[in-house]
Amino acid sequence: MIDLSMKYLGLELSGPVVVGSTPLTDLPENLRQMEDCGASAVIFPSLFEEQLDLEAQALDADLSRGTESFAESLFYLPEQSDYRMSHEVYLEHLHRASHGLDIPVIASLNGNTPGGWIRYAIDLERAGAAAIELNTFALATDASQTSELIENNLVELVSSVCKAVKIPIAVKLSQNFTSLPALAARLEQAGAAGVVLFNRFYQPDFDIEALEVKPTLHFSTPSELLPRLHWAAILYGHIKGDIGITGGVHSAEDVIKAVMAGASMTSIVSALHLHGIGHIASVLHDLNVWLEKHECNSLGEIRGCLSRRSVPDTSAYDRGNYIKTLSSYSMKLRTTHF
Numbered sequence: 001m002i003d004l005s006m007k008y009l010g011l012e013l014s015g016p017v018v019v020g021s022t023p024l025t026d027l028p029e030n031l032r033q034m035e036d037c038g039a040s041a042v043i044f045p046s047l048f049e050e051q052l053d054l055e056a057q058a059l060d061a062d063l064s065r066g067t068e069s070f071a072e073s074l075f076y077l078p079e080q081s082d083y084r085m086s087h088e089v090y091l092e093h094l095h096r097a098s099h100g101l102d103i104p105v106i107a108s109l110n111g112n113t114p115g116g117w118i119r120y121a122i123d124l125e126r127a128g129a130a131a132i133e134l135n136t137f138a139l140a141t142d143a144s145q146t147s148e149l150i151e152n153n154l155v156e157l158v159s160s161v162c163k164a165v166k167i168p169i170a171v172k173l174s175q176n177f178t179s180l181p182a183l184a185a186r187l188e189q190a191g192a193a194g195v196v197l198f199n200r201f202y203q204p205d206f207d208i209e210a211l212e213v214k215p216t217l218h219f220s221t222p223s224e225l226l227p228r229l230h231w232a233a234i235l236y237g238h239i240k241g242d243i244g245i246t247g248g249v250h251s252a253e254d255v256i257k258a259v260m261a262g263a264s265m266t267s268i269v270s271a272l273h274l275h276g277i278g279h280i281a282s283v284l285h286d287l288n289v290w291l292e293k294h295e296c297n298s299l300g301e302i303r304g305c306l307s308r309r310s311v312p313d314t315s316a317y318d319r320g321n322y323i324k325t326l327s328s329y330s331m332k333l334r335t336t337h338f
Helices: 028-036 049-064 071-076 086-100 114-127 147-164 180-189 222-235 252-261 270-275 279-293 320-337
Strands: 006-008 011-013 017-019 042-048 105-110 131-135 169-173 194-197 205-207 212-214 242-246 265-268
Touching (some): 028 042, 086 105, 086 114, 131 147, 147 169, 194 222, 270 279
Antiparallel strands (some): 006 011
């Protein structure tokens, strides 16, 4: 029997296919099906600090309305902590899932301030999360936000969270940083157990008739996997932490490529929305077929085999690849014309 097991963030996973952050995990029956189909872990949707703060402010306003006229009414109202906030629903769902499933349940946190990240990370740990994925979003919108400032703030946040909890922390990054190897090394020094490549930002679109900026949501395609493979292959062997890949993982072929680049976890989301939760079993079946065909006893045998440190010619990962690709395309054009 082929061994598909992988180790990610110190967790023993039965395989590399993890269900990424998706509303599909909101239903207990979906979670059980994901486990039955072979998912090695599930990542819950992000808990957003800003959303919780807005909800707390709205509740506080509702509770306080009119009390300036009837001061005694303050004594009739319970404290905010007595109300069941949406994050408490999230935490209860997380608690039930972590105790009801045999596979690890990873929480996702999208924080904005050091205090918020720490406070909610502690809540997630107490609820039973096996690990936390910090879903970072750093977007410079004015000239005062230098790259150095953004990176320093991120490292400080990660360090604060890692010191506050005992469970492993993975940092989900964007691909907009100038030097990912340097940043990944700093995050590792700050306590992160791994990095996830990459966050999929939802870009706004323009309605040219209504003259409005509108949000858009598109499922990923396999072509989005390429920059993730590129950077995973560069990072592999240069950091001690684990590498996860999310975005563009749709098939067994995508999983194999990710592992060859050096990833120990692949997160699948869009493919489940397009093909159903049962698609997990299909991916794992095809993965076993490929490994058997290539006489591999375990998935670990191919991990990192196409990383930058493993290939004899590294130009594919360097600037030389740009020149080689353009030259190759030019040759094809000349051949076609003749």
